[in-house]
Amino acid sequence: MDRRHFLKATGVLGASRWLAGSALSLALVGGTAAAAGADEDSLAVLTKAADGQVAKTIADKATSLTGSPRGLTRQIRRLLTPFVWARSEHYHDEALLPVVEEMLTTLEGRQHADGTYSVGNRHSPPDTGFLIEDMGLMVSILGADDHAASAGFSERIAAIMAKAGPGLAAGGVHTPNHRWKICAALARIAHVTGDMSYVTAIDAWFAEGLDVDEDGIYSERSPIYYSEVTNPSLLVVAHVLERPELVDVVRQNLNTSIEHAEPGGDIETIQSRRQDQDHRQITLRYFYTQFRELALLDNDGRFAAVAKRIETLFSKDMGDFLGDLIERPELAANLPAEEEPFTDFSRHYKTAGLVRLRRGKLSASAFGGSDWYHDGVESPFYNRIGSGLSTNPTMLRAWNGKALLDSVRMVPNFFSMGHFRSNGIAYEDGTIRLGNELKVPYYLPMRPEDRNEQGVYALSRSVDGRFYSMLDFENRPVATRDLKTAVEISEVDSGFDLNLAVTGESDVEITLELAFREGGEISGAEALEDGTYHLLDGHGSYTVGEDSVRFGPGNGAGLIEARPGEQYSWAGGDLVLKGPRVFITGKSPLTYTLELRFA
DSSP states (O other): HHHHHHHHHHHHHHHTTTOSSHHHHHHTTTTTTTGBBBHHHHHHHHHHHHHHHHHHHHHHHHHHHHSSSHHHEEEEEEEEEHHOOSTTTTOOOGGGGHHHHHHHHHHTTSTTTTSOOOESSEEEEEHHHHHHHHHHHHHHHHHHHHOOHHHHHHHHHHHHHHHHHHHHHHHHOOOOHHHHHHHHHHHHHHHHHOOOGGHHHHHHHTTTTOOOOSSSTTOOOOOIIIIIIIIIHHHHHHHTOOOHHHHHHHHHHHHHHHHOOOOBBBBBBBTOOOGGGGOOOOSGGGGGGHHHHHHHHHTTTHHHHHHHHHHHTTTGGGGGGGHHHHHGGGGOOOOOOOOOOOOEEEEEEEETTEEEEEEEEEEEEEEEOOTEEETTTTTTTTOOOOOTOOOOOOOOEEEEETTTEEHHHHOSSSTTTOOOOOOOOEEEEEEEEEEEEEEEEOOOOOOOOGTTTTOOOEEEEEETSEEEEEEEESSEEEEEEEEEEEEEEEETEEEEEEEEEEEEEESSSSEEEEEEEETTTSSSEOTTTOEEEOOOSSSSSEEEEEEEEEOOOOSSSSOOOOOOHHHTTTTTTOOOSSOOOOEEEESSSEEEEEEEEOO
C-alpha cells in the first residue's frame, strides 16, 4: 500500500493529527455517531462496558493510589473516557473529577526527577512507556472534548509526558518488545510536545531491525506481547510518524494469529518464550482494535469477523477499547461484510518450531521449538529454565469443540532429566516428527595434566545442565548413559496416531501424561487417590457435552513418575497443569502408539 492510500484510509492528516476533521470524527466527538455511519452495535458494546468500569474504579481508589503507577494511569483513563463520551451515562459527570484529581496528583508525585517511573524495575523507561501510551490517549480525547472543568487535566498530563521524554530517549530496555513500547511512547511525546528530536531515538531502535520472522511471529513468540505491546506500538509509530510499512508487519502477525486462535477465543501459547507458555488461557481480546483497524484498512472480512467475535465473547471486558475509538474515530466505522476466518489449513512455522492444523471443529498444535536445544546442538541454554526461554514440554495440544486435550507430555525416569523436549520438529508428507537423544555423563578422574595438587577445581555446571560442583566438569573425561526418543504424529480419520520409540538404556520407566481442560468427565481409566487417572488397558475418554476425546490403549500397570526434573525440583517448581490428568506407562525399549480420536 502506498503512503497516500495509507494516510487517506486511516484518517491521518497533516502532521498525523489523531482526531481528523472528517464527518465521522466530528460526529463521534459530538456523540451523534449514527448520523455519520458509525458502527452502532460496536459502540453500544464498548460504551456499556466502559460505563461498567466506573463504579469499580472509584471503589478501588485506595488500592490504586498505593499500587503500580501503570495501574493508576489506567484507572484515570477509565474515568476520563466515559467523561468525554456523549453517549456515556457519565458524560461530563463532574462527580468523577475529584477522583481524577486525587489520582493524577498522586501520579505526578511518583514521577522521578528524570521523568521515569518505578514499576518493580527502578526508574524504568519501558514501564514508563506504558504510562505514556495511556497519557497520550487522554490528552487527545480531553483536547477534543474541550470541557472547561477538565481542561486542566490535559495540560498536567502533557507536562508529565514532556518531563518523561529525555529519560525515555536516553533509556534502555530488558526485553525485545520494550524497544517498540519506548518508540511508541516517544512518538506520543513528540506529537504532544512538538519536539521531533525524539525521532532520532526512535530511529536508533528501528535501525536494529524488527524482530519478526517470515511467518509474522515476533522473537518472543508470545501472544500477550503481540497483542498488548508490539502490534499497538508499531501502529502508533505508523500513524504518528507516517510509516505505513509498519502496518504490513502487524497485518502479517494478525494473519498468523488467526491460524493460532480458536473460535472460542483461545490462542496458542506453547511456542512462547514468555510467561504465557504455561498454558494460561490467553485470548484474542487484546487484538480487538488491531483487527478492527486492519479490517477497515484492507476491507478484510476475516478480520472484521474476528473483531465482532471478540465483542461477542468478551462483551463485559471491552471497556478499555472505547478510548481508542474516541481518539481515532475512523476505527468506529461500519466494518466490511464478515467472512469465516477459521478455515481448514496446516502449516509449519519453522523458526517457532510449531505445526498447526485445523480440520473442521478439530485443531491441533505440535511443538518442538523449545530452547532446551538449539539448532540440533547442545547450546548454552541446554536444560535450563528462565525468563525469555521457551521450555514448554508439551508435544501436542488439541481442541475438539469444547473438549480440550491441553497437553500430551512424556517423562522418562532418567537421571532426573525431566520431560521429553524435542530437539526440533519436521513436517513432511503429513507426518510430524519429533525427537531427542540424551547423553547423561558420569565424570571420570582428571587427566594427569589437569590435576590440582590442592584438590581445588573450578565451580562449574555439569555438562547435562542439572547441577553445579567444584569439579571442573568441562575438563573431565566422561562415560555416558544414553536414551533416544523418536515421535511420529500422523493424521488419521478423526484424529492422530502418536508413534513413540524409546531406545538405548533399558528398563527406563516411561510416563505418558495426557492433561485435559477442567470441566469435562474422564471415563475408562482407573481413578487414583490424588485425583489423577491411570489407563491400564483398553481406551479411555474425556467428554464435554457433545464433544469427546478417545485415547489409548493402556499399556499396563507401570510406575508413574512425572517429576519435572532437577532444574525445577531443586527450586520446588513443577509443570503440573490444572484439570484432570491421565497417565499411560511403559519401559524402554518401548514401541507404542497412542491413538487419539475426536468426536
